Amino acid sequence: MSEELISKKDLLQLTGISYGQLYRWKRKNIIPEDWFMKKSSFTGQETFFPKGKILERIEKIMELKDDQSLDDIARVFSISKENIAEFQNVTLSLDEIPKQVLQIYQSLLPNSKLEQLNTVQLCSLLFVNDWLLKGSVTIEEVKQFLLLVETHKTQIKLEDTVVIYIRKFGVGTWIIGKQNETFVDQKDAILIHVKLVNYLNSFTS
Amino acid sequence: MVNVQPRQDAYVSGSGTISAGKYDDVRISGSGRILGDIQCTKVKVSGSAKFNGKIESEFMNCSGSAKCLSDVEIQKLNVSGSLSIDGKVTGGDVHISGSFKTKNDLNVDSVNVSGSMRTIGMVKAEVISVKGSLSAEKGAECEVFTAKGHISMNGLLNAENVKITHSGLSYGYSYVPEIGGETIEISRFDDSNIFSRVFTRVFNLGTNFRSNVIEGSAVKIDYTSSSVVRGDAVTIGPKCKIDLVEYTDDVQIHPSANVKEVKKIEQ
Numbered sequence: 001m002s003e004e005l006i007s008k009k010d011l012l013q014l015t016g017i018s019y020g021q022l023y024r025w026k027r028k029n030i031i032p033e034d035w036f037m038k039k040s041s042f043t044g045q046e047t048f049f050p051k052g053k054i055l056e057r058i059e060k061i062m063e064l065k066d067d068q069s070l071d072d073i074a075r076v077f078s079i080s081k082e083n084i085a086e087f088q089n090v091t092l093s094l095d096e097i098p099k100q101v102l103q104i105y106q107s108l109l110p111n112s113k114l115e116q117l118n119t120v121q122l123c124s125l126l127f128v129n130d131w132l133l134k135g136s137v138t139i140e141e142v143k144q145f146l147l148l149v150e151t152h153k154t155q156i157k158l159e160d161t162v163v164i165y166i167r168k169f170g171v172g173t174w175i176i177g178k179q180n181e182t183f184v185d186q187k188d189a190i191l192i193h194v195k196l197v198n199y200l201n202s203f204t205s
Numbered sequence: 206m207v208n209v210q211p212r213q214d215a216y217v218s219g220s221g222t223i224s225a226g227k228y229d230d231v232r233i234s235g236s237g238r239i240l241g242d243i244q245c246t247k248v249k250v251s252g253s254a255k256f257n258g259k260i261e262s263e264f265m266n267c268s269g270s271a272k273c274l275s276d277v278e279i280q281k282l283n284v285s286g287s288l289s290i291d292g293k294v295t296g297g298d299v300h301i302s303g304s305f306k307t308k309n310d311l312n313v314d315s316v317n318v319s320g321s322m323r324t325i326g327m328v329k330a331e332v333i334s335v336k337g338s339l340s341a342e343k344g345a346e347c348e349v350f351t352a353k354g355h356i357s358m359n360g361l362l363n364a365e366n367v368k369i370t371h372s373g374l375s376y377g378y379s380y381v382p383e384i385g386g387e388t389i390e391i392s393r394f395d396d397s398n399i400f401s402r403v404f405t406r407v408f409n410l411g412t413n414f415r416s417n418v419i420e421g422s423a424v425k426i427d428y429t430s431s432s433v434v435r436g437d438a439v440t441i442g443p444k445c446k447i448d449l450v451e452y453t454d455d456v457q458i459h460p461s462a463n464v465k466e467v468k469k470i471e472q
Contacts, residue, residue, distance in 0.1 A: 008420075009435070009451070013470065018437060020387030020422035023363050027346050045417070 006051040165192035389421040
């Protein structure tokens with residue numbers, strides 16, 4: 001809790017950025033809302049920031065802003081932020097997803113915006129690519145999976161999810177369930193049975 | 206996923222109900238109730254309508270009175286009557302010339318108010334322009350904010366360019382606790398009406414825009430009272446009441462302004 005704070009005035013003086021820039025970055029969500037902490041001071045209210053975090057972030061923005069648009073930077077931070085909260089070692093960005101999979105996704109859901117994909121969806125697209133390369137499932141089956149993920153994208157959590165694909169009498173079914181609480185008849189042909197996390201780590205390591 | 210069936214229109218011209226589903230046009234000219242979520246290309250209300258579910262539509266035109274209890278996703282929304290929405294509003298262009306009330310956040314491309322708009326949430330858009338009255342409980346975020354009339358907020362107004370022309374007399378005081386951005390310009394509407402000029406003099410309504418903190422790269426304010434103004438280049442115009450001005454490059458203060466303290470911040 002005893003994090004070192006820096007006032008807005010000192011921050012601007014130290015980094016040499018202007019009020020306009022600071023507010024612009026806040027608007028684009030490059031600087032998270034909850035870093036702006038209001039505290040009463042002798043001049044009334046003043047805004048403070050967690051010193052370490054904000055200095056690191058501004059340094060990064062200054063580095064990136066010359067060759068990337070603010071929207072791109074915002075995307076970098078929003079995706080990596082979500083991951084850092086859950087896994088220290090994993091960061092995903094849209095660039096890592098192979099084009100052919102994105103094409104499948106777009107043909108399936110033409111109205112969706114790629115920038116709005118969340119981590120779970122990005123993961124699922126990576127998996128899909130892997131499965132297709134291995135040849136364990138067909139494109140049609142993959143589409144079913146993507147639709148299933150799409151419908152439950154907000155409910156699926158990365159940490160404790162397993163993905164299972166079974167085929168019985170030639171008919172396949174996708175199951176997305178909770179790890180250790182999902183059971184499948186072992187007589188069925190289980191083509192895919194993976195924990196989302198382990199699988200994800202195998203990609204990045 | 207492909208909808209093969211042609212969608213149908215739904216009209217209510219007396220009194221009636223429309224059930225949830227997909228439609229082409231939905232028109233209500235009497236009194237109508239929509240029972241669930243609808244997806245359609247056009248909604249037109251010229252009587253009175255109550256939407257119990259979500260509305261997902263390209264156009265919506267409300268010249269009567271309508272109430273929606275859930276979220277609204279819309280490409281173009283036109284209100285010339287009265288519309289009240291309880292859920293979130295997302296989409297494209299919003300044009301208000303009547304009265305519009307929401308109980309939740311607004312996240313759209315542009316907001317154009319020439320009537321009155323009131324929201325309990327916050328307004329997020331590319332462009333906000335107001336020529337009547339706007340009240341946003343949680344503040345607003347946009348690139349360009351232009352207002353002529355009455356503004357009332359309880360949160361931060363964060364915009365690249367802020368231009369406010371206030372005319373306090375006919376609407377009462379405008380109040381925005383915090384304004385932040387690149388260029389900020391607050392001025393008073395020059396009333397050509399001789400009657401209201403005299404009125405202003407008599408009751409000494411000198412300052413009629415109030416704020417606590419105004420921070421921008423270039424700040425220019427007239428007839429405004431605020432506790433702190435901070436910026437690179439600051440111009441304090443006539444009849445301002447400011448406790449503290451902090452600047453880095455340049456400051457100009459009008460002789461009739463009342464400024465308690467001026468500080469230069471060294472970079």
